[in-house]
Amino acid sequence: MPQQNPFALTRVQLQQGRYKAALKTAKAAMARHPRDPHFPNLAGLAMCGTGQQRAAIAMFQKAIRLDPHFVDAQRNMAQTLILLDMADKALTLLDRMVANDPGDEGAQYLRAQALANLGQTEGAESAAARAVALAPKQPRNYNLRGVLRNTLGLTDLALEDFQAALALDPTNVDTLINISLPLARQTRYDAALDAARRAVDLAPSHVGAHLRLAASYVETGDRAAAQEAYRRVLVLDPQNAEAIEHLAALQGREENAALSEAARAALKHAGSRHRDRASLNFALARIAQQAADVKTEARHLADANRDMARALPYDAQRDSALNDAIMAYFPAPPEASAAQEPVMPVYVLGLPRSGTTLAEAMLGAHPLVHPLGEQIIAGRLLYPLIEAGTPFGATEVADVLERERQMLPALPRGVAAYTDKMPENYRLIGFLKTVHPGARFVHLRRDPRDVALSMWRGHFSGSALSYTYDLRAMAHRFNLYAELMAFWHRLLPGQILDLSYEEMTADPEAASRRLAGYCGLDWVPQMARPEETEAAVLTLSAGQLRQPVHRNSVGAWRQHQEALAPLIAGLDPALWPGLEE
Template sequence: MTLDPTPALSALRSGDFRTVQKLARRALKLAKGDPGWLNLAAIAESGLGRPKAALPHFQLALKLAPDFHDARRNLAQTLVILGRLDEAERHLQQLTGTNPQDAEAWALLSQAAMGRGDGDAALAAADRYVDLRPGQARGLMLRATLHGRLGDEAAALADLQQAQMAEPDNVDLLIALSLPLARADHPGAAIDVARRAVELAPRHIPARLTLAMRHVEQGDSDAAKAMYHRVLEIAPDQAEALEQLAHLNDAAENQRLAPQVQTALKTAEAGSLDKAQLHFALARIAAQSADDDGLARNLTRANATMARLMPYDAGADTRLSEALMARFAPGADCDGPGDGPAPFYVLGLPRSGTSLTEAVLGAHPVVHPLGERIAPGRLLAPLIDGGLPFDAQARAAFRKGEAASLPALPEGTRFYTDKMPENYRLVGFLLAARGDARVIHLRRDPRDVALSLWQAHLAGSALNYAYDLGAMAHRFNLYARMMAHWRAIFPDRILDLPYEELVADVTRASQRLAEWLGLVWDPEMARPERSTSQILTLSASQLRQPVHTRSVGKWRKHEAMLAPFIAGLDPGLWPELGQSGI
């Protein structure tokens, strides 16, 4: 005797996994070896958040019915969820080999390949999915995600825009589209799609968080705060909204916010990102209240959590840095000026004044600020990973790819800025490829930089060293070594600009910049706070204020907290240490 699966399938379609589980258990008591019910039982376990418990059911179903295609695909999906990617790929390759038209298997194969870092295989599988489901938003969104992870922002944006034509009211798609539009220098469109997502789904928290961040980037703090408050009306313990509000609020507002943050902290999962975000929020509130003990305590807890979530590999970092420096020596081959607008690379440790410097340069009528560009690193990655030469052909290919990756620039643009922090590793490539490229290098007291980083919550794994004071000192020393190396090879094409001089007299510093770059100084360069450009970094709200010196030397007040970092700095690489008697 067997049960009719129709009620279970109906419950499955409505997402009622508990009912599916009950019906499957009842059916399996009557027919223990029924592969169909084993498959449904496994789906129910996975849907209820127990993917490990699902595996034996899938495996038994396949043992009893090796050609049960759906069960094999479901097993592969569960293995992807569990991170067992090699096993998942074996099942998926079997599926796509026997049925090349199985679009969902190709989608899973793409996810598995990307999970183990094989971008080419992931894209090939995603392309196959798109071919099998032409014009379908899901496949285009999957491929756009892969393009984005690989740094091909133009291709990601093109896929998302094509997907939007197919499904203009897809909320998840609108959210995914917002940031690539902002990065492509279309801030109005980025706001519009995020606003549309909120209109379609007013209680959709990711939609509201996305719109709030676009407001921050545009300098509209009041609109951002209103949106974060709306998120908290829906979910009072939402950690990201609480953290962002803490950074936007004044001291009085944060005193009213503090109890809500404390309440959320009590229920946040130990060791989670939410827990770290809430400690960062409390650290900000403590700083505004001059509560140094509370500041140090919450920063220590927040950063310790983040360091566990995103560990730093000092050995790998050292090996990569040394390999990149070994590629270039004095007298290295360099090409002449390129075609079209020339790049100004604004370099410096994160929080060293690069955003401010870009705003100063971007105020000039012939300079267009483009923020942190992924394209150069993406274009150079295959060459670096493969140990290939950066010969004349490779340099020409890089220039062509870089030009193709640029957004449409305003008429009259002669130069553009790129302030991607990781470009400091790539200086040899960037300057060798184009003779009219220049580097503006911000130097700031490393202790002030460390204090700022220790208080920040920075996105992305590239900055994972910032969550451990010893790791931060190690990375800073590597950075200083690399910049000294590049300065020795390209002495006339790198300008060192002390942050302390920039904020002390922005008029004089901007005049120096203009003269070195061959520009006629424009008075607007001395008023970067009046810039209307979007700012896609943590500095967004700070740059809307007039230039000030309040952060210079601030590390002295927190010297004890920074002691492990200061002890790890190499005095031979940091002359600033000797200047202050340390």
């Protein structure tokens, strides 16, 4: 019986998931055929299958040395570098590939992934668009572009891409997972939950599908279902860092006692994966917090934030320049306008973790107010203009207004106002007042030390809040915030409602009455009971909002004063008067 071709045998073993056998076959073939680049390439794939990604890089490099034009090996190496959080090195390789062959759809697709991992989302979306143009029948290209467009706030376009991907492959689980979040952002919560459920039904062993389903339950306030969904993830993947972190936030002290063992075991195997290490340390910090073990909590929080700061470094110089550029646009207040809008925008803003979710819930409890949660539309439309120094005249205002109308979710009939609680819209108050002269601005104020502790305990999505992972960076950003809010108050006296978190939690009825009056609404009693809201919450505050209003976190910074020392020392007393020990 003739011996099977080693190339064909290795490919079959890889397809069957027999990675150890494939590696053995490929290495034996490498010894017999030392000049054939195919075998080190196959060996690299087998190593990736056994979790040896770093060793696989050397194999792909060897294959490329043997054949510098070996495209498959180049793509495999780029993909592995991306998986190892070495997107910069992957991008260097992919740029060369695209320069040699602009029609290489696979390289364009991987280039989009690399750019996305480096935070260059617009460049990534352009690369994904080129991949779509090169291979319009390939669902993965629409899927990736949809993810990137969703990140950029282009929700409608993202949904079009996901729908195009599903038209090509209706059973694509990744697309169903990805379409769920933008559906939720458009307040189509039933459709979002249905997409996540379909993904789980199609692929009961797909960890990502269960994670998205669990997140959908968190967003809609079904705490018990969310816990069960995260537990199913841990049955499939006992060391899944994301599930451990979220489950720790949802469970009580007794339930978390067992989870701590899983978190510690997973941490030992996390290696150099910064984000996984951070998630697990955040989980262990939460468990220590429940046990009132301040020292252990502080240690895990320091480790978690250090890992996140390495993954997402903060650019203080860029932030300072942006503050200066924003203020330079407004040597005088925006021109007043008598124009009336059919539905009034209410921007709920301030530092993240300052109480914006609670304030929006109070407003959203009013029958004439539709809460939209955190919309990234304003930043998506305005920051490119600011960074380019584009004049903000009538033409630009009209363009922003038209594009905003296209991007906003549909509003129910009969509402008088909608809320956008993107906290960091505080930077854009002057621009938003220019676009919407009748808009209301609700500014949440809270002791910056309590805000800092809440941020230090938090694990945020995306790179926009990279300053929260470094206490000195946090102090720098807090000072910029205080400087800018003082500027807006001078520019627009009496037009911004300051609402204290401490007062809001002490007397919800009085606070909600102030909110109603400022927005020109008749107060209704349910505004004082925001925990009864049925609205979905798509932020870190989702679990907390389901509890009655409380003051448990007021002054909590005092127990963590030593850990927060770099933040406290960095706060400018001139910008933060009245802070007492």
